Amino acid sequence: MKCLIIYLLLALSFSKEEYFKVISSKDLTSVNAMLKILDAEKEGSDKKAYKGALVMKKAGFQNTPKEKLEIFKQGRIQLENEIGLNSKNTEYRFLRLIIQENAPKILKYQGNISEDVIWIKKHYASLNLEVKNAIISYSKTSIHLNL
Secondary structure (H helix, E strand, O other): OHHHHHHHHHHOOOOHHHHHHHHHOOOHHHHHHHHHHHHHOOOOHHHHHHHHHHHHHHHOOOOOHHHHHHHHHHHHHHHHHHHHHOOOOHHHHHHHHHHHHHOOHHHOOOOOHHHHHHHHHHHHHHOOHHHHHHHHHHHOOOOOOOO
């Protein structure tokens, strides 16, 4: 089954719908497959932001605390750089919200939850359908984002 998932992900080009399924999953194989898809995409802010969030997700699958922290930091830097360059990008703020709500408290990466929730609610109507669907789906289990 996992081989089929990997094959399907690799055969497809990047899809936000598939991305949000993967970032919500608990499957390292799917995360790695989506990272390969992102690697094949052209360079740009979207690629960097989506990859940064996925790298942070991947950190949770590592064996040692040192590995987890190193990989998490790499992803955080990548995502935060893109948010810094594109502070009005609601999708990037949504990615950060997903990670911050699920990051262990010891990482101290929860500082933007409230502002991101407010931003997402305010700009929700302007998003494309794929991202709206992902937000609706995520809000069903989110502690802070209630739509």
